[in-house]
Amino acid sequence: MTPEIVILAMIAAFLGLRLYSVLGRRAEHEEEPIQGRFEGRQGQPGAPRVQAPPRADQRGDERARAEQPRPRTVPLAPPAVERGLAEIAQVDRRFDPAAFVEGARGAYRMILEAFWRGDKAELRSLCDDDVYEGFAQAIDARAAAGETLDNRLVRIEEVAFASAGIENGFARITLRFRSDIAAVTRDAQGQVVAGSLDDAIEAVDVWTFGRAVNSADPDWLLEETDEG
Template sequence: MVLEIVLLAMVAAFLGLRLYSVLGRRAEQEEEPAVQRFESDEPPAIRPAAAPAPAQPVRPAELEGVMPAVERALREIAAADSKFNVAQFLDGARGAYRMILEAFWTGDRETLRELCDDDVYAGFSTAIDAREAAGETMDNTLIRIEEVRIHSASLDGRTARIALLFVADIAAVTRDRDGNVIAGSLDDAIESRDVWTFSRNVTARDPAWLLDETDEG
C-alpha cells in the first residue's frame, strides 16, 4: 500500500514538472512582442526636426506694386534716416502737392519758397511773373487726388530722392485782366498726371522734404 502511494506521488511530481516546463515556455513566448508585418528589426532612424519656416518680413501696403530696386532704395533711406516712414511720407507728399499747386495758381511765392528747392522755385516764379505781366490769373481747383504712387527712389550719399506719380482731377481756368475766361472750364475737370521728385539730406536736422523736380507722368 505504501509502495503504491509512493509511486503515485512520483508520477504526480513527474507530471507536474512536465506541465510546468510546457506552461512556463508558453508564458515566456507570449510575453515576447510579436513582430508586425512590414516592420523592420532595425532600430528606427532618428529624423531631425523640421526647421521652422523663416518669418516673412511685413511689407507695408504702400510698397505693393513697387519694383524690387525701388523698395531696396526705400529701405536704404529708412536705414540712413530712422525717422523715415513710407506711409507718413506719402501723406505729407499729398499735402505738399495740393499746397504747391494752389500757391502757384495764386502766385504765393512765400509758400513756394518754403516747399521747393532753388531751381523749381525759380521756374514757378518765372511763370508767375509772365502771367502777372500779361494780366492773367488762374482760377484752378484741385477736385481730388486719385492716386499717389512711388515711381522711383535713390540714396546718393546723404541725399535721398523719391519720385511720386500724382494722378489728380483738376478744373483749370485762365482769365484775362478783365476776368474773362480765355482758357479752360470750371465745368470739366481734366486728369493731370505729374511726376514730382522730392529730396532731403538724411543727416539734416530739418525733417522737411523739398520739391526738386517736376515732370509730366
C-alpha cells in the same frame, strides 16, 4: 423642571436659531463668486478678465468709430524702389514710407494751389532753388500778361512710387501723381480765356522730393517736376 430653567432653555434655543440664520446665509453668499470690475458680465469662473468699456450710447460709439483715422497704406512699388526705400529707412530712422506718401499728397496740393494764386513765399518754403525759380518766372509772366488762374484740384486719384534711393548722403524719392484738375485762365477783366470749371481734366505729374539724410530739418523739398 423649574420655570427658570424652561425660560433659559427657550432663550438658548432662540439665540441658536438666530446664529444659524446669520451664519448659514453668510456661507451661502460666500459660495457665490463676486463679479469683479474687469470681468465679463457672466462672471463665470475661469472667464477672461477684460477691461469694461466706457459708458456711451450706441450712437456715440458709432460716431467715435467713424472719427477714427484710417490706417495709412504704402502704395505698391517695384523691387528696386522698395530697396531704395529700405536704404533710406536704414539711414534715417525717422523715415516712414506711409507717412511720406501722406505728406507728399499734402505738399502736392499746397504747391499747386500756391502756384495758381501766385504765392511765392509759400513756394519758397516747399521747393528747392531751381524749382522755385521756374515757378516764380511763370508767375511773373502770368502777371505781366494780366492773367490769373482759377484752378481747382478736384481730387488726387492715385499716388505711386517711381523711384527711391540715396546718393552722396542725399535721399530722393520720385512719385507719380494722377489727379483731376478743373483749370480756368482769366484775363485782366476777369473773363475766361481758357478752360472751364465744369470739366475737370486728368493730370499726371511726376515729382521728385529730396532731403539730406543727416539734416536736422525733417522736411522734404520739391526738386524736380515733370509730366507723366
